Amino acid sequence: MKPILVIALAAGLGACSVDMGGYSFVSDGNRTTTSTATARVATSEALLTAEGECQANVSLDPSSRPQPAEIAVGMxxxxxxxxxxxxxxxxxxxxxxKGQREVQVLYAEPGGREIYMFTDNRLSRIVKPGQGEQQS
Structure with a gap:
């Protein structure tokens, strides 16, 4: 019976979201009021689709992380x-x-093709014409 519990717990923890709930008690001297609140926050970052569009959980704002100043390994x-x-x-x-998400993003630029390679949503290698390969 314990292996089933462990599998269920692992599946629940791997959901990439956090659910929080709570109660609030407020007293104004004459009476006390109670209210409840629930919030759901996604913990995963937006990913590219095969069509080149960013896809994220609706509760995740992809612009909440500051945009890097330049294209660099790790973005x-x-x-x-x-x-x-x-x-x-x-x-x-x-x-x-190894079960990692691998993505290759191609941009056809006037100077030639630029290829950006990602592993688990992090830029790991850049290949540009005439510049060779940049990697982490």
Whole structure:
């Protein structure tokens, strides 16, 4: 019976969200009022779809994280699209042998193709024409 409980607990914790609820008691001298509140906050960051659009839980504001000053290793998929200010030419989404999300984002620029490679929503390598490869 314990393995089932462990699996259920692991599935619940892997949901990438936090549910909070509580009570509030307010007294104004004459009477006490009670109110309740519930909030749901997503803890995962926005991801690119195969169409090159950012997709996030509606409760997550992708703009809440400050935009990096320049395109650099470590930024997220959606931060790249916002920095480029246009939809990518192509997006390839797959999974590594280690179960990690791997994404290749292609931009066809006047100077040639630029390829941005992400592992688990973090930019890990950049390949630009004439500049070789930049990686973490």
């Amino acid at each position: 997220t998929e959606c931060e790249l699209v916002r920095a480029k200010a246009k939809r990518p030419t192509d997006v390839l989404i797959g999974e590594s042998g």
